[in-house]
Amino acid sequence: MKVYVIGVGMTKFEKPGGDWDYPAMAKEAGTKALQDAGIDYDRVQEAYVGYCYGDSTSGQRAVYELGMTGVPIVNVNNNCATASTALYLAARAVRGGLANCALALGFEKMKSGSLEAGYTDREQPLLKHIEHLARLHEFAMPVAPWMFAAAGREHMAKYGTTVEQFAKIGYKNHKHSVNNPYAQFQDEYTLQDILDAKPIVDPLTRLQCSPTSDGSAAAILASESFVERHGLQDQAVEIIGQAMVTDLDSTFDGTAAGIVGVHMSTVAARQVYDQAGIGPEDVDVIELHDCFSTNELLTYEALGLCATGEGGKLVDNGATTYGGRWVVNPSGGLISKGHPLGATGLAQCAELTWQLRGIADARQVPGAKVALSHNIGLGGAAVVTAYRGATA
Template sequence: MRPVYVAGVGSTTFGKHLDRNLRSLGGEAVAKALVDAGIDRREIEAGYCGNALGAMLQEETGVGQHVLWEVGMGGLPIVNVENACASGSTALHLGWQGVASGQYDAVVVFGVDKAVMPKGTPLKVGAAEMEVRLGDLFPGYFAMVAQKHMEAYGTTLEQQAKVSVKNHDNGCLNPYAEFKKPLTVEEVLASPMIADPITLFSCCPNSDGAAAAILCSEAVVRRLGKPRVRVAGSVLATGLYDNQRDFSHWEIEEKAVAKAYEQAGVGPGDLSLVEVHDAFSICEIVHYEGLGLCARGEGGRLIDEGATAIGGRIPVNASGGLLAKGHPIGASGLGQIAELTWQLRGEATGRQVEGARVALAQMMGGSKEADARACNIHILIAE
C-alpha cells in the first residue's frame, strides 16, 4: 500500500440551511476542497459520497452523482455510502483504499446531510430487533451508557457537563460551528431533561452541512506543492455484538484504534489532538478511555484536570465537536478531517493547537446490543 495524502479540504458551516438542498451543500464543500488543493476537477478519478439520511428524509438517492454534477463533474466512478453517523468517514476509508492500492491518483471524498427536521420528529436507533421492540431512541441508548459508566466508575454529572462546557467554548472559536454561545456547568445541568441523566445541553444538534477532502498520491501532492498531511492509518470496524450487557465501553472502538495505532506506527502518547463522536457528553468521556488517552474509568478525571482543553495535554474536539459544531450525520466524519487538516497545517485560527503533528479522528455509527454498528479511526500526520 502506498502513502495517501490529504491535498485539500472544504466545508460548509454546520447548522440550519432550510433554503438549501443536498446538492447545494455538497457542491459547496467539494468546490472548496478542489480550490484548497489547487487541483483541476478533471484530474479527479473517482468520488465517494457519505450520506445517511437522504433516502429517508429527502427521498433522494444517488446523492453523490447529484452533488458532483453540481460542480460539473461527471463520467467518473461514484460510490454512495450509507453507514449511519460513520457514512462520511467510511467514504473516506474507501477513497483511501482506492489511492493506497494504486487504482487512483486523486479522488474526492465528501459527506452531506440535511438532518434538521420538524420539532418532535424522532430518529430511532435502527431496525435491530431488540431495540425496536423496546422503542429505543438515541438519547435513551446513550442515557444507559451514562448510567452504566456512573455506576461502574463513579463518573459524575458535573464531569459530563464539563465536556459540554469545553466544547461550546471551542465552538465559539470556530466559524463553521452551529453554536457559538458559551455555557456553564450549572446551565447544562439545569437544561431540560431528555433521558435521565442526559439533559438538553448534553446533546448534540441534528444539523445540515457538508464537508469534503481531496485524497491523492505522493506524486500528486508533491506536484501540487501542498503541505504534506498523510493519512497514516485508516480503519473501518464492525462490532462483534457479544457485549450485550456492559454499556460502559465500546469494544468496537478499542479494537479499531489498536489496529489504527499499529498501522500508523504511533500510540496514544504521540497524539497532538483528537476529534471524537461526542453525540452526547458522556460519549467523549468513554472515548477518552477507548482510545487509550487514559485508563478505563479515568475519563472523568481527564476532563476535571483540563487535559482535553485547547492548551491541555491532549486537546479533544478543538472544533467544538458534535456538541457545538453540529452533527450533519453523514458529513460529520469529514468535518473532523477538515478540522484536523487545518490544525496540522497551522491554519485553525483562534483555536490552533500549537505544534500539532499527529491527529486522530474517531467516528461511530448506529448501535446494536451494547456496541456500535460501525467505527472508523483515521490518523493524520503532518510531514
C-alpha cells in the first residue's frame, strides 16, 4: 500500500534556555502540519511522537495541544534518529492498513552545551561503542564530537582527505542556511572563518558541529484512498522507500567509521534504493545527518554518491551544492539549521516535502523530483527515506 506525506510543519529552531516549552512547540508544528494537509486533528487515527529529553507520556501532553480524541499515541526515543523513527512507525501503520491517516511529531527542549548522560547509576547505551573506539583513538571530551572526529581522522589517514575538505562542508551548510527562516543560524562564513573557529576535537571546529537546539517538526501521513478522498493529489509526496537498520556485527570491525554508523547507513540506503527501484543517480536533493562535517562526508559514501574514499573529491568538485549533481542539506543541515534530537528527522521530511512541491523559496532546488533523507542515532539506528513528488 502506498504512503503519502500530505502535510508538514515545523517551528524555527532556537538556542536552548528560553521559556518556550515543548507543548507550545508541538502545538505550533502540529497545527501547521494539519493546516498544510487541510484536515482537522480528528482525522488522525494514530500518532507517533519522538523526544529524547523528557518524562514518559510527554508525547501525549504534546499531542493533547492538538486535540484529545482517544487515539493511540506512541512515545518514541531512538537517540538522534528519534524523529525519523516516529516517521517510520507512522508510515508502517499506513502502509500496513492499520490507519488511513497518522501523525508523526517530534520535539526537543534541550540544555545548552554538550550532550550529557541522563542517568549515571546504570550502564550507558553507548559504553560498548566508546570502549571499542577508545582502543583505536585516544579518548577526548566532549564524547560525540570525539567519536565523529576520530572517524574523520581515520578517513584522512586512509584516503588523504584534508582538513579543508571537511571545512568546506561547514562552509556550504552555513551558506545554505542563509535562505532558511527556520534555521537556528543564518550567518554566512568564509572558509577561513570555518577553519579558524574554536577547535573542538581535531579536525572539527565549532562551525563544523551541530548545536543543541529547541524546536519541533511534524508530518501527516495518509493512504492513497485518503489522498483521493480529500483531493490532495497535487500536494501529496509519496514515500517510495524507507528502511531502518540497527547496529550490525560490522559496527565493531575495528574502524571508527563502523562505530559511528557508516555500515548501518550503507545497508539502509541499499534497502531503500531496492524498494524504490532507483539509485543515487536518480536523486535530486538530499537532507542528511551532518551532526558534524566529518559525518556528512562519510555519508556521501554510505549513500552511494561516490565510492569509498572519494567523498573529498565530491566536496572539491562542488557536487553537493547548487549547480552540482545533488544539493545536500539545502536547509543548512544540522550544523546550521540546528539539531533538536527528537525533531531533526521530521524537519528533514518537511524540507524535502517543500522541495518536491517546488515551494522552498530561495532554497528551491530546480526541477527536484526525487529526494532522500538520512537520519542516524548512535547506539544505534539509521533511517533512510526516499520521496517522490506528485508531479514526478
